[in-house]
Amino acid sequence: MERESSKRDFISEAEEILEELTGDIQSLETSIQHNNVRPDLINKIFRQFHSMKGISGMLGFQKISGFTHELENMLDNLRLGKIAVSQKVVDVLFQSMDLMHGMIAELIDEQTDRIDPSPVLKKVNELIHEDQLPAQQVTFPELDLDEQTLRSLTEYEEHRLQENVNRRAQLYNVRLVLDDATFDHELREISDLLNQHGEVISTLPSFESAAGPGKMVFRLIYGTNLTAENILRKVERSDVTIGNIRKEISKTASQETEEEQEPERALDTSLKSLSRTVRVDIQKLDEVINVIGELVITRAMVANVSRELMAAEGHSRLGVTLSRVAVDLEKKLNELQRNVIETRLVPVGQIYHKLGRMIRKLSRETNKQVDLRFSGEDTELDKIMIEELSDPLMHIIRNAIDHGIENADERRKAGKPERGTIRLSAFQRGNNVVIQVHDDGRGIQIKKVQEQARKRGLLPPDRVPDEKECIEILFSPGFSSSDEVTELSGRGVGLDVVKKNISGLKGFISVQTQEGRGTMFEITLPITLAIIQALIVRVGQNKYAIPMSSISETVQIDRNDIRTVDRKEVYGLRDRTIPLIRISEAFHLPEKVRSETPYLVIVKVGEHSAGLVVDELTGQQEIVIKSMGEKLKNIPGIAGATEIGESKPVLVIDAESMVEEATHGRIRAG
Amino acid sequence: MKTALVVEDSAMMREFIISSLSTFSAIRSVEAANGFEALRLLPQKVFDIILTDINMPDINGLELLSYLKNHPNYQAIPVVIISTEKSEQDRKRGLALGAIDYLTKPFQPKDLQLIISKILKL
Amino acid sequence: MNGDDSKLPVPATSTTVRQAELLQKLLAEESDQEVSLAVPVSIPEDQMSVLVFELGGEHYGIDIHDVAEIVRYKEPAAVPHTVDFLDGIISVRGRMIPVINGRKRLGHEPVQPDKRTRIIVLQDGSEFQGIVVDATSQVVSLFKKDIEATPPVVTGFKAEFLEGVYRHKNQLIILLHLQRFLQYV
Numbered sequence A: 001m002e003r004e005s006s007k008r009d010f011i012s013e014a015e016e017i018l019e020e021l022t023g024d025i026q027s028l029e030t031s032i033q034h035n036n037v038r039p040d041l042i043n044k045i046f047r048q049f050h051s052m053k054g055i056s057g058m059l060g061f062q063k064i065s066g067f068t069h070e071l072e073n074m075l076d077n078l079r080l081g082k083i084a085v086s087q088k089v090v091d092v093l094f095q096s097m098d099l100m101h102g103m104i105a106e107l108i109d110e111q112t113d114r115i116d117p118s119p120v121l122k123k124v125n126e127l128i129h130e131d132q133l134p135a136q137q138v139t140f141p142e143l144d145l146d147e148q149t150l151r152s153l154t155e156y157e158e159h160r161l162q163e164n165v166n167r168r169a170q171l172y173n174v175r176l177v178l179d180d181a182t183f184d185h186e187l188r189e190i191s192d193l194l195n196q197h198g199e200v201i202s203t204l205p206s207f208e209s210a211a212g213p214g215k216m217v218f219r220l221i222y223g224t225n226l227t228a229e230n231i232l233r234k235v236e237r238s239d240v241t242i243g244n245i246r247k248e249i250s251k252t253a254s255q256e257t258e259e260e261q262e263p264e265r266a267l268d269t270s271l272k273s274l275s276r277t278v279r280v281d282i283q284k285l286d287e288v289i290n291v292i293g294e295l296v297i298t299r300a301m302v303a304n305v306s307r308e309l310m311a312a313e314g315h316s317r318l319g320v321t322l323s324r325v326a327v328d329l330e331k332k333l334n335e336l337q338r339n340v341i342e343t344r345l346v347p348v349g350q351i352y353h354k355l356g357r358m359i360r361k362l363s364r365e366t367n368k369q370v371d372l373r374f375s376g377e378d379t380e381l382d383k384i385m386i387e388e389l390s391d392p393l394m395h396i397i398r399n400a401i402d403h404g405i406e407n408a409d410e411r412r413k414a415g416k417p418e419r420g421t422i423r424l425s426a427f428q429r430g431n432n433v434v435i436q437v438h439d440d441g442r443g444i445q446i447k448k449v450q451e452q453a454r455k456r457g458l459l460p461p462d463r464v465p466d467e468k469e470c471i472e473i474l475f476s477p478g479f480s481s482s483d484e485v486t487e488l489s490g491r492g493v494g495l496d497v498v499k500k501n502i503s504g505l506k507g508f509i510s511v512q513t514q515e516g517r518g519t520m521f522e523i524t525l526p527i528t529l530a531i532i533q534a535l536i537v538r539v540g541q542n543k544y545a546i547p548m549s550s551i552s553e554t555v556q557i558d559r560n561d562i563r564t565v566d567r568k569e570v571y572g573l574r575d576r577t578i579p580l581i582r583i584s585e586a587f588h589l590p591e592k593v594r595s596e597t598p599y600l601v602i603v604k605v606g607e608h609s610a611g612l613v614v615d616e617l618t619g620q621q622e623i624v625i626k627s628m629g630e631k632l633k634n635i636p637g638i639a640g641a642t643e644i645g646e647s648k649p650v651l652v653i654d655a656e657s658m659v660e661e662a663t664h665g666r667i668r669a670g
Numbered sequence B: 001m002k003t004a005l006v007v008e009d010s011a012m013m014r015e016f017i018i019s020s021l022s023t024f025s026a027i028r029s030v031e032a033a034n035g036f037e038a039l040r041l042l043p044q045k046v047f048d049i050i051l052t053d054i055n056m057p058d059i060n061g062l063e064l065l066s067y068l069k070n071h072p073n074y075q076a077i078p079v080v081i082i083s084t085e086k087s088e089q090d091r092k093r094g095l096a097l098g099a100i101d102y103l104t105k106p107f108q109p110k111d112l113q114l115i116i117s118k119i120l121k122l
Numbered sequence C: 001m002n003g004d005d006s007k008l009p010v011p012a013t014s015t016t017v018r019q020a021e022l023l024q025k026l027l028a029e030e031s032d033q034e035v036s037l038a039v040p041v042s043i044p045e046d047q048m049s050v051l052v053f054e055l056g057g058e059h060y061g062i063d064i065h066d067v068a069e070i071v072r073y074k075e076p077a078a079v080p081h082t083v084d085f086l087d088g089i090i091s092v093r094g095r096m097i098p099v100i101n102g103r104k105r106l107g108h109e110p111v112q113p114d115k116r117t118r119i120i121v122l123q124d125g126s127e128f129q130g131i132v133v134d135a136t137s138q139v140v141s142l143f144k145k146d147i148e149a150t151p152p153v154v155t156g157f158k159a160e161f162l163e164g165v166y167r168h169k170n171q172l173i174i175l176l177h178l179q180r181f182l183q184y185v
Helices: A003-033 A039-058 A062-079 A087-109 A118-130 A147-151 A155-166 A183-196 A228-235 A253-261 A282-313 A317-343 A349-366 A383-404 A408-413 A446-455 A467-474 A495-504 A655-669 B011-021 B035-041 B061-070 B088-097 B109-120 C014-028 C156-161
Strands: A170-179 A198-206 A215-224 A240-244 A345-347 A370-375 A380-382 A420-429 A432-439 A508-514 A518-526 A531-539 A542-547 A551-556 A563-565 A568-573 A576-582 A599-605 A608-614 A616-624 A638-642 A650-653 B002-007 B027-032 B049-053 B079-084 B101-105 C047-055 C058-063 C067-072 C086-092 C095-101 C118-124 C127-133 C135-143 C162-168 C171-176
Touching: A003 A039, A003 A087, A003 A349, A003 B011, A039 A062, A039 A155, A039 B011, A039 B079, A039 B101, A062 A087, A062 A118, A087 A118, A147 A198, A147 B061, A147 B088, A155 A170, A155 A198, A155 A215, A170 A183, A170 A228, A183 A198, A183 A215, A183 A228, A183 B035, A198 B061, A228 A240, A282 A317, A282 A616, A317 A345, A345 A349, A345 A383, A349 A370, A349 A383, A349 A420, A380 A383, A383 A420, A383 A432, A383 A495, A383 A518, A446 A467, A467 A508, A495 A508, A531 A599, A531 A608, A568 A599, A568 A608, A576 A599, A576 A655, A599 A616, A599 A655, A608 A655, B002 B011, B002 B035, B011 B027, B011 B109, B027 B035, B035 B061, B049 B061, B049 B109, B061 B079, B061 B088, B079 B088, B088 B101, B101 B109, C047 C118, C047 C127, C047 C171, C067 C086, C086 C127, C118 C135, C135 C162, C156 C162
Parallel strands: A370 A420, A542 A650, A576 A608, B002 B027, B002 B049, B049 B079, B079 B101, C058 C171, C095 C127
Antiparallel strands: A170 A215, A170 A240, A198 A215, A345 A380, A420 A432, A432 A518, A508 A518, A531 A542, A531 A616, A551 A599, A563 A568, A568 A576, A599 A608, A638 A650, C047 C058, C047 C135, C067 C118, C086 C095, C118 C127, C162 C171
């Protein structure tokens, strides 16, 4: 593994582990205070230190691995019951977190002796040797366990079993027969359920031909105060058998029921959830957003009524009160909207990790040395968009590694550092999130694109495309700038698919490139597709909504000021000439009457502007853009539809594609 | 072409193991992040060797090993267990259950490579 | 032949019967509300429940499982750059649903909607589609084995939308192949 990149990988993974650990240590502290420490939490913390030690050891980061080694020791003693859990332990753990953050910072800055772990290490060692409890018995003569199970218990599991014996919990052998296809979900579900009422000590997959084909058998050792019937009832499955492991007959029936009725305090396991987050189905969030959207309309209606009341009765007390109520309602609704929308936002950093792994894998496979740099991990985007983004991003990066970054030789000859760099950055720009993928490779080679385009008949033989046209060609279906079909990127086809994916998210993608220097893909996406401010316009008999974020200005003009250039209508706005689009034409509306004094809605996308010609501006309002379903997802010029409280829904105009159409048309016409 | 199954819950460790294995051009690696994934993958391919960590959530390495050695289709596959130097008992158990060899973390790529070449005769 | 009442299949569960009855009652009413059905899941393999509706004087049927609800006609908002038989989109409880004109799709002349006109909302997973029909009439339960092949008299593009016919008490119900019927880009 190359030094620099593995160091970076380590740092990123270590930071993830540290973050998780900090949360876990906090949970541990809380559970100590409430006297319900869960053994699996301690085990989890142990395993995290174990991981840290392993990874840092492999890479030769002595300081960190030495330190975590001691901590791992301490945690191992803790989980095996050799030392007791206490606030002292928690304090040492927190101090260790600080130290580790410091050591990682040292690593990043390439220092070696800023941090001195010895004081904390001393405390750790004290703890390890301090409260040693007497050694555990490791045989279980009083239990009816088969050889196979006994032999596959780890030391930790034995300890847990002993604990449960000591606590006089009931011990059962739970045998589950699950389907091949779904065993992991089901087993997790059942374990989670059982863990709420006791402790699943071990899970052993077992080969039993009697179970039949397509089935997996699992044997769980389960400690609990429930009776076997209760367990069966809770699990609600037919293919479960339960056997009591304790050879001695348990106490009288009355004591059993008594123990059962008591909340399971005796077992020292916690029923409290340790997590402070909830998983929410995105569909539920959508439904909530839907309802909010309808509330927005209702609020608009209330505002209308209040206005009419005022107009009819002057400033009557009722009218004034109603109007105040409407304003208050609006404020609260806005806040609600904001909160709900934010629940759907997740940081972009989520896909960075996934991409990072793929890039490392790719650079191994292609023998190209590639460094990855991330920035803006905290920039937030709607969760659905993040998921839809990962494929297009992977594709772009794959292309960059495959075609963009040159191999070490070539780079050296070109005077570039041997290792290529791919930079992924994300940041907010107004109402949008921008994601850039930048590589310092050989850039898009116009000659090659030309060649391929001519070969595929996408370009007439005498035509020399400029950079913009080249890029357009790259995005057209069926194009590939690689001569062979590489296993890596298929046919290099797919930039058109990437573009379509991005448009589907109501975003757009642009490319900048310099031969010999590199390429940058820039994806711009709306932060969320949820509630936005829109201008409602009328064209003939129909109304449309145009998102305010795309509008730079509106102006009413005289029909006669519209000029025609190359058979296209344009208008001179101050010092610029702007191409016009008549919505009635773009949407094939039947109306032939053209207003004497139409309005122009000037929309701007990047550096290009266009004027949309409409008959009237009827107002501004907040809308929720709704998708019109799969089949109508990619209609040029339309972003979706929305309700504005009238009898028919209203289409929302996709300003970006309108602008593209207007300016695009001009390039082709030349 | 030999196929190796690597069962290990730490992503970075997994990568480390797989890149150590990649020096053998005759070995193709398949990865599993936990016991469940391993159980899923087992019927899908014929594995020539399995490397498994012992410390994993849900189904740990010893449990997986026990299952493998009791299953007629898988009992002949050599299994190498990966443990920490401290857990001697677990290591002993693993060998008693039928693991063919063990590795303790931290290890160097060449330690792994040595074991692999012995077992797969590469 | 299936003129014989005693051979009519009985829907498997009482819920199915109740739902079907409820639907028939609601369809017969001129209610102001939009009609919604929750379709029960347990119909035996060899049977099918079919929603019957009228288009251009003929009776058509679709599997009730695909039907999410039936609403009174409301004028859709036109959508540009789509097929001509797509009337537009309507909004049902905040959801935008594309609506195709059943008559146009089958090659009939379109007509002005009247008080019997309905929009049948179909659901396929999370995707919704509406069809404007002249009227909806009833839900019929049938045995799949009694479905006959489309008679050779029906030719042309219409034939590919049809899955077969079923005779119900002297009425011929033409069963639609929904997937092909709804196929468009």
